[in-house]
Amino acid sequence: MRITRRDFLKYCTIAAGALxxxxxxxxKMEKALALPGGLKIIWLNGQACxxxxxxLANSSYYTTLQSLTLxxxxxxxxxxxxxxxxxxxxxxxTGDQIGSxxxxxxxxxxxxxxxxxxxxxxxxxxxxxxxxxxxxGSGTVTIANAVKHYANLTKCAAVIPVGTCACYGGIPxxxxxxxxxxxxxxxxxxxxxxxxxxxxxxxxxxxRKKTINIPGCPPNPNWIVGTIAFLxxxxxxxxxxxxxxxxxxxxxxxxxxxxxxxxENSCIHTTQFPRGKFVGVDGIxxxxxxxxxxxxxxxxxxxxxxxxxxxxxxxxxxxxxxxxKSDCSLRKWHSPNALxxxxxxxxxxxxxxxxxxxxxxxDGMSPFLYIR
Amino acid sequence: MSDTYKIDPISRIEGHLGIxxxxxxxxxxxxxxxxxxxxxxxxxxxxxxxxxxVILTQRICGV
Numbered sequence: 001m002r003i004t005r006r007d008f009l010k011y012c013t014i015a016a017g018a019l020x021x022x023x024x025x026x027x028k029m030e031k032a033l034a035l036p037g038g039l040k041i042i043w044l045n046g047q048a049c050x051x052x053x054x055x056l057a058n059s060s061y062y063t064t065l066q067s068l069t070l071x072x073x074x075x076x077x078x079x080x081x082x083x084x085x086x087x088x089x090x091x092x093x094t095g096d097q098i099g100s101x102x103x104x105x106x107x108x109x110x111x112x113x114x115x116x117x118x119x120x121x122x123x124x125x126x127x128x129x130x131x132x133x134x135x136x137g138s139g140t141v142t143i144a145n146a147v148k149h150y151a152n153l154t155k156c157a158a159v160i161p162v163g164t165c166a167c168y169g170g171i172p173x174x175x176x177x178x179x180x181x182x183x184x185x186x187x188x189x190x191x192x193x194x195x196x197x198x199x200x201x202x203x204x205x206x207x208r209k210k211t212i213n214i215p216g217c218p219p220n221p222n223w224i225v226g227t228i229a230f231l232x233x234x235x236x237x238x239x240x241x242x243x244x245x246x247x248x249x250x251x252x253x254x255x256x257x258x259x260x261x262x263x264e265n266s267c268i269h270t271t272q273f274p275r276g277k278f279v280g281v282d283g284i285x286x287x288x289x290x291x292x293x294x295x296x297x298x299x300x301x302x303x304x305x306x307x308x309x310x311x312x313x314x315x316x317x318x319x320x321x322x323x324x325k326s327d328c329s330l331r332k333w334h335s336p337n338a339l340x341x342x343x344x345x346x347x348x349x350x351x352x353x354x355x356x357x358x359x360x361x362x363d364g365m366s367p368f369l370y371i372r
Numbered sequence: 373m374s375d376t377y378k379i380d381p382i383s384r385i386e387g388h389l390g391i392x393x394x395x396x397x398x399x400x401x402x403x404x405x406x407x408x409x410x411x412x413x414x415x416x417x418x419x420x421x422x423x424x425x426v427i428l429t430q431r432i433c434g435v
Binding site: 045047048049050051052053054055088089090091092093094095096098121126127128129130131132171172174175176178179181217218354362366367368369371 | 378379380381382383384385386387388390408409410411412415416420421423424426427428431432433434435
């Protein structure tokens, strides 16, 4: 019996039990959280909306935020190891104390990982000031100066820009980019190589090698937690395999369409004629010429036995899934319990994918909704 | 005799904020709030498909 590649992968993932997670990954996760000592996380906010922090706080698939920050009582005798030394949105410290907390974490024996949320403006110092007098000679600390300083320290074992803003500029960098905002690697690339606040070419190369981008608007908490746990489990000796945009292939390796429930219902590659049915919010029905594509009205679910519950493809409604790489269609969002698939996702809810994990978001993905 | 206290950054909020407080004999006589972050959404929204506004403005705050 011949089965499609799609069906074969579906059977594999069902058999694996946990979507996208093999038994080995599960063991690594438990091992990571059971290690004593460990990496300190310094989480700095630039021009952020704080959505990435909120997404992290909703982590449930691998582990909850309480476990990450306060320790997991289920792991007897284990101390919490994902030591988030500083995250401003959740921090008990305020004002001047923050500077000393960050400096202490940056000097910690086991090193630290710098997590960045939000874009970094370069147009003027006043566009994002985050504190005063943190390190010797810092003066007023801007997010751009802070990340350049901390990322360049040898004790910084990894830099993890979280969210499309920190990775590629994102929303603040959308045209006309009023504050000349940049993503982290662009900020490093454009930094002067001599003079005050310089980063040498060799240092730039080293920083790039230890950067792992976790884009998304916001990113799924699993991507953040999974990546940090990977670093911990391998004792920082190994970084996850990354693509050209430096995103971990585990989470960003496949296009949305590859695992989308609606693909089979209506993709143009179906062997049934007419080929392909798409939701078009202009309500055009009937063949659309050239290949027999049909555009149906949004509430036309057609044959309930075949199409329920997924519905037709949203490409004609503005879905950017065909040029977006992430595992949203597989892992989905809001896992009700540990190791369970999420309850829903954008396309599942009828909202066309915005392509928020791509470096071209938002300008390259605009217009988001094709409505006449 | 007045004392000036500056709390910058303020934690457990969305975004960035600094407060400068002047106390005189136990009473606050002056407070300055400093908004320490700017992105320019009003400028970003111009000259776009109006239906994009929903997608873009929802990123003002992620809480």
